[in-house]
Amino acid sequence: MVGINFKKKPVNIIFLESYSSQEDYKNTHEMKVPLETLTLYCIYKFCAPHLLQLKFVPLERPVEMRTPALSIYDENLVFIYKEDVPWQVAACKYPAAMCADVIVTGLCAVARHICLFKHSEAALHEHDHGILGFRHNCLQASHEVSIWTQFCEIDLINAVNEILSAVHVKEIPINLVRYENHLKKPVHIHTMYKVARDMKREEMLRAAVTNDEDDEETSQDADYSNDSSPEEQPISIPKSEFRNSLQHTTIADIHLSSPIEDIEMLITTVQIHTSGSSNGNPNNITKAEIHEAKPSKSDLNGHGSMIVDQVSESSGVANEPSNGHANKVSDTEGASAIQVYEEAGTSGQGNACAVGDGACATSAVNVGASTSNEYFGEAIASGSGYTPNTSFLDDDEELSEPIDTPSTSRMFNQRQKSKNKKHRKIELKNLQIIHQFAEGPFFTIADVVLLPSYYLIHQAFGDFMFETYLPHTAKWFRTVKTVPEVDVVLDLMNKQVVKSVTFDDVIVPADEVSLYRGDPKRSNPRKRVYTTDEDIEKALNSITDDMVYPMTENELKPTFNWESIPNQANPTAGHMPSERVTRKTEQLENLANTVIKIAKTRDTIVDFYCGSGHLAILLAYLLPQCTVILLENKEQCLDRARAKVFQLNLKNVLFYQCNLDFFHGKFQIGIGLHACGVAGDIVLDKCLKAKAKFVISPCCYCSLRPSNRIPYPRSQKFSNVPIEQYLRIAHAADQTHKDEPCSERAARCMAVIDSDRLRFAEEAGYKVTLTYLKPLSCTAKNNLMLGVPI
Secondary structure (H helix, E strand, O other): OOOOOHHHOOOEEEEEEEOOOHHHHHHHOOEEEOHHHHHHHHHHHHHOOOOOEEEEEEOOOOHHHOOOOEEEOOOOOOEOOHHHOOHHHHOEOOOEEEEOOEEEEOHHHHHHHHHOOOOOOOOOOEEOOEOOOHHHOOOOOOOOOOHHHHHHHHHHHHHHHHHHOOOEEEEOOHHHHHHHHHHHOOOOOOOHHHHHHHHHHHHHHHHHHHOOHHHHHHHHHHHOOOOOOOOOOOOOOOHHHHHHHEOOOOEEOOOOOOOOOOOOEEOOEEEEEEOOOOOOOOOEEEEEEEEEOOOOOOOHHHOOEEEEEEEEOOOOOOOOOOOOEEOOOOHHHOOOEEEEEOOOOOOOOOEEEEEEOOOOOEEEEEEOOOOOOOOEEEEEEEEOOOOOOOOOOOOOOOOOOOOOOOOOOOHHHHHHHHOOHHHOOOOHHHHOOOOOEOOEOOEOHHHHHHHHHHHHHHHHHOHHHHHHHOHHHHHHHHHHHOOHHHHHHHHHHOOOOOOOOEEEEEEOOOOOOOOOOOOHHHOOHHHOOOOOHHHHHHHHHOOOHHHOOOOOOOOOOOOOOHHHOOHHHOHHHOOOOHHHHHHHHHHHHHHHHHHHHHOOOOOEEEEEOOOOOHHHHHHHHHOOOOEEEEEEOOHHHHHHHHHHHHHHOOOOEEEEEOOHHHEOOOOOEEEEEEEEOHHHHHHHHHHHHOOOEEEEEEEOHHHOOOOOOOOOOOOOOOOOOOHHHHHHHHHHOOOOOOOHHHHHHHHHHHHHHHHHHHHHHHHOOEEEEEEEOOOHHHOOOOEEEEEEEO
């Protein structure tokens, strides 16, 4: 286990579970697999990855522990016997991926790993960032913290297995109803306002394309009489030549405000440098006055509009009116106009302009800030009476942001204003971004993960029942099937044999909660723990002295000198503030000294929820005779930790990107620094099941919540404490303020909760110790739990 160097033989293998042996597969050319394996095999075929192998591990499970078997009929599938699986992979749950010294487990995490080597063509509806979506965040969070990931890799799998095992359906599985309701809700994505603007702009472009040139020419002929001289005619640029003829040197100083109440309109000057004008001068400047009209509900569904009247075509500077105001110009006056349609919440991006003559036909240009500082963009529309489609807002929706087109000097200020949430008062439902796909308007790997499961549900239900009970899901299902790139997945699923189920007085659970973690219906204020001083003291009075473990003095002496520690294992070499560096080094020193005292040669040490690996890397450097495993579900954290390990050239470190549940390997010491809330109990349970020593510094006591997996109180000693009082004590344990009475009470509460945990370990056959980190100022949550199996 010690001294493994994966650089000698780089590997990148996906290990999937199989119900069939290699001999059975050779005889029948059919492999029986669980749903998780079939889902990842579909993703593998969809991505067609390079430099990635796929191996199937036949596992002998008892029949009662097997989930419904599905089939894969492809040829040349590669098997690997259980005895030949690397111990690093065998220490975790399938499916798993092994890439050099990193082990990735979990359906969603392995699916993301496959996508990193995707070699197939991008789908039409993919995000610009790829199949993993915006900033590659799709299914990135673990199921321990993400309701969406838990649904994709656990809840939906269980629901499908339940349906495949059933003959009669009396109730639609609750998780199917949750996804159905999820698709009804407005889309929540990081860039929803930008997406709404882009969709609006594309809609306007499509509308512009439908206006043929004949209508444009007819409109222009109506605008300009035949007896007009060339000098009297305003500049007219054909739409097809607009992009080439327009030099992007627009100078705009447009001062507009939020909707005004009076009928006066502000005036400013716009200088538009154009080429290809009637006199052939490329530097001709069209000067225009911009009038801001009072927005109304009937005017562009609440969108503000500006009418810009042409003043002159000379190259000089326009003379602005002394009072800055002008009377409203009617369409009958024959003045050419530019109409600028401001989109809701754009702060100057993606504005549509139309150039024409009064009530006659107009040519529209896109005015807005772009990354290339082009303030006049591509042509949008041309045609008589053209009005941009403004269906993204209801008729009674008022603009919540000021209608403001930025000038060159105010561009960045306006961008900052657009990011201010107080300007975002438009309800999400009025943005009309629908769930075309699972995560919104873009096709992501989540759709491919869900497709095999819902294909099986559709086959079991039948088209009519599927449409009847899950109409929004059926619409999503049809949409995904139209994506050409998923044909390879559908070919695999068409070979599945699924028995139809019957329906008897079916009950559809009433669950209006979506799969968004921030859904207001998910949180119930009545279930929150509200504490008063009287309630806390009453709860503490129910705890007797014999229940609380005495605090042991921390007498450990330093076993190393920070000056001898290289930069990669030393927080002082990072970018943390000096005060935080001091506290961090003190925390690491406390736990490292404790682990060094109880560690033995060739021990395996697991740092659960290791983050960027500050503690684990320090221990790996100080204990080269031990194997240190960094377990973390965040890719970025492990990437930073790996970079440090490679610089130190450590050979005794392994990385596991997974949830703690998916790791079931053997280890001798488990550690957890700042294990937040329930995480501290999960680490404790993992150590107790492995009969391993533990060193845990808990944190975030107020986030403790009882569940089927972790019930509270933990020990028999505390079993008579009512759960309401227990949670009040946990809530008060986080009140570590500088106020002296409050801090002293918080210390008592922390000791109560940690004593319950240690009593639980003691009942499991451990010798336990409750001590503290020193100095106490190194962290507000400074308790340290130590346990050694007897």
